Amino acid sequence: MLGQYRFGSSELRPSERQLFIDGAPAALGARAFDLLLALIERRERVVDKSELLDAVWPGLVVEESNLQVQMSSLRKLLGRNAIATIHGRGYRFVAALEPDGADNASAGQQTTTNPNNLPRLRTRFIGREKALDDCADLLHDSRLLTLSGIGGCGKTRLAQELAQRQLGAFPDGVWFVDLGPLQDAERVPATVAATLGIKDAVVAPLERLTEHLKSRQTLVLLDSCEHVIDAAVESIDALLEKCSALKVVATSREALGMQGEQIFMVRSLSLPTTSDLDEMLRSEAVRLFVDHARLVLPDFTVDKGNAGAIAEICRRLDGIALAIELAASRVKVLSVHEIRARLDDRFRLLTGGNRAMPRHQTLHATMQWSHDLLTAPERRLFRRLAVFAGGCTLAAATDVSGDAADEYDTLERLTALHDKSLLIVDRDTHAQPRYRMLETVRQYAAERLNEAGEGDDMRTRHLLHYVALAERAAAAMEGPRQGEWFGALWHEQENLLAAHAWCAHAAQGGERALRLTASLWRYFPATAQYALGYRLAEGALGLARGGVECADGALALVAMSLCAMRLGQYDVAHSCAERSLAIGRSLDDVESIARALSAVGSSLHAKGERLRAIASFQEACDRARAQNKPQSQSLSFALTGIAEVHRELGNLAEAEPFYEEALTLARAREDARATAIGLGNLASLWIMSGQLDRARAALRESMALRSATNSKAVVECQLDVVAAHAAASARHAAAARFHGATLTRLRESGFCHDPADEAFITGWMARSREALGAAAFDAAEAEGKALDYEAAMAEMDRWLSGGDSGAITLVTPSRCRSGRGS
DSSP, X not given: OOOOEEETTXXXXXXXTEEEETTXXXXXXXXXXXXXXXXXXXXXXXXXXXXHHHHHSTTOOOOHHHHHHHHHHHHHHHOTTSEEEETTTEEEEOSOBOGGGGGGSOTTOOOOOOSBXXXXXXXXXXXXXXXXXXXXXXXXXOSEEEEEOSTTSSHHHHHHHHHXXXXXXXXXXXXXXXXXXXXXXXXXXXXXXXXXXXXXXXXXXXXXXXXXXXXXXXXXXXXXXXXXXXXXXXXHHHHHHHOTTOEEEEEESSOOOOTTOEEEEOOOOOOOOSSOHHHHHHSHHHXXXXXXXXXXXXXXXXXXXXXXXXHHHHHHTTTXXXXXXXXXXXXXXXXXXXXXXXXXXXXXXXXXXXXXXXXXXXXXXXXXXXXXXXOHHHHHHHHHGGGOSSOBOHHHHHHHHOOOSSHHHHHHHHHHHHHTTSOEEEEETTEEEEEEOOHHHHHHHHHHHHHTTOHHHHHHHHHHHHHHHHHHHHHHTTSTTHHHHXXXXXXXXXXXXXXXXXXXTSTTHHHHHHHHHHHTTTHHHHTTOHHHHHHHHHHHHHHHGGGOSSHHHHHHHHHHHHHHHHTTOHHHHHHHHHHHHHHHHHHTOHHHXXXXXXXXXHHHHHTTOHHHHHHHHHHHHHHHHHTTOTTOHHHHHHHHHHHHHHHHTTOHHHHHHHHHHHHHHHHHTTOHHHHXXXXXXXXXXXXXXXXXXXXXXXXXXXXXTHHHHTOHHHHHHHHHHHHHHHHHTTOHHHHHHHHHHHXXXXXXXTOOOOHHHHHHHHHHHHHHHHHHOHHHHHHHHHHHHTOXXXXXXXXXXXXXXXTTOOSOOOOOOTTOOOOOOO
């Protein structure tokens, strides 16, 4: 019986005429199977096309294109690295067979390997199969391939694996040249010549090297070019010009900048995207951690108890291979939970690496290696960028660093940092490019910042920049550009939080914390971040201590009240609103008074004190109208509040004109969020009064505005109204699904319906449960809970467009009462 051939994740079984990949049968045609078997059986040499045609189509005359088609099929299954194309000569199977594959060779048959000095790799190559395939494709079509990326990301290991799999394609040899130890750049050509075994190359080594390689089909791998980059470029340029069969793979933390250079960016290892154990074990970063942990602790296993900690370690280390390997080596003395807890001091924790490569002995050393290659202006910007959390724009980098003549000067330095793999550029078609450091790089830059004595000054400059940004955004968040500004603040949220945190240490920190929080009073409720908004407002008020009696203090209290309302803390919401009102009255600030009165009314309504709530809302209306600002947002809030109370009391006719006026004001000031909420409120009212067509149209228009509002809170408020609409339309399974989807959204944000809204939804869902039966309702609700945000939105859009409406049977509950907040 014929033996079996195993290579990589594949196994060829000639006796069964079957190829298995990852243990599963692969769809491989008969001719492709014969071609693969012929190549494996002749793996010791290059096989020309005519021999392959005779082997696969014996006795037949076929076009060469048939061979190309079958070869393409094989490469789609096996990747480019399994079979090498030797131009002008044919093909060769170059994948490494597992040791037991030797049994498949004919008796006495010996496989030969082309000349090389590739190191014997002592650890498994984890993941990056696609990267290998991509690199093989690029090397196939170019003569100079540069693998570029941050220090420690795995460039050298990837290059070595690529070279190992290309051995068969270069009959005159594959040579690995480590330039890392070189201190004298002029020794680059001599080092290459010595590695290739060229004697008497002390004088004119580049000429001797060129003469040696001129007629040879060779691959040279130059590792760690970044610190001798000019000399490396000079040597490569001369060699490629005069040695037509030569190919070069270089690794460098920055591109070489040469004509004809093909750049491949070596990214971080893939990270786990879910908490599912099987999914985690498929991520490259976790696999590498486990593999290296087992080198020092052979019985190391991943289970539910440590999987989360391992995933977090890999994420916080940015998927950087060296950092993960160093962290894994610590399992011999620390638990993974202890390793995770020490990552804030990662440069002291992650030591003990490759003693043969000093720049990789510690994580700190590999960062230092890159830092030492920067110019003085680049180093200044590098360390000052450490104050940014989550990246920054060009304008922010220029303003906060305070070191550049203008943005063009900053741009030049940012480009240099990016080219040296110390900075990532995040591009979004809807926003400005953002410049971001991996967290490991940022921590190193922060060390340099503090070491330079600039930390406090830079963090204060950062604080002032983001206070000013928030203040510019404040007014725009209720006008036609609100979606743009909500999006901008979302991108800058980590910076806003960092700025707020620095207020505890900065001069005038309480005042600046209040300014920041007051400017963002709309933002956190609008983005459904109620708990976070509450904590920030509470923190700012605590820092301000006795300095709260000001307009910013009144706004911070309103922000805290709004967030507390959505968290179901009605007493706290009421207390904050009353404090804000007292400050507004003491300042005789009509806008502050009107805004606080609406917040007081909302909390009273939630507490069930309807008459007092209406009185508060009415006074807010009077105050707002007295300002002679007909489009005032404060007036809209108060009008909506009055309508809410009437609707809850069942006075639908009295509620409608107040809702209509609030909606008219929102449209007039081009406030997309207030318009969407106003439409949703009217939809709720029309559902109660049986006007389902009007309600559907209002909800359709409301939800169409969600991209303009950049506010998931609008969706959370109104997805349950869609559920109610489905229930009123006797589509009870759809109602249960929408309600389930809403519960997931609410759980994610911590949002609580106020009691009146809860009564409205509960009434309709009770009727759907009764109509479907408890088991069917619960099953449909569970399906809705499992929908992700995009799937839930797509299903809702289909419903509102009428695509899932079916026959509508009006069902009007006799006692369905509700109130919806603004």
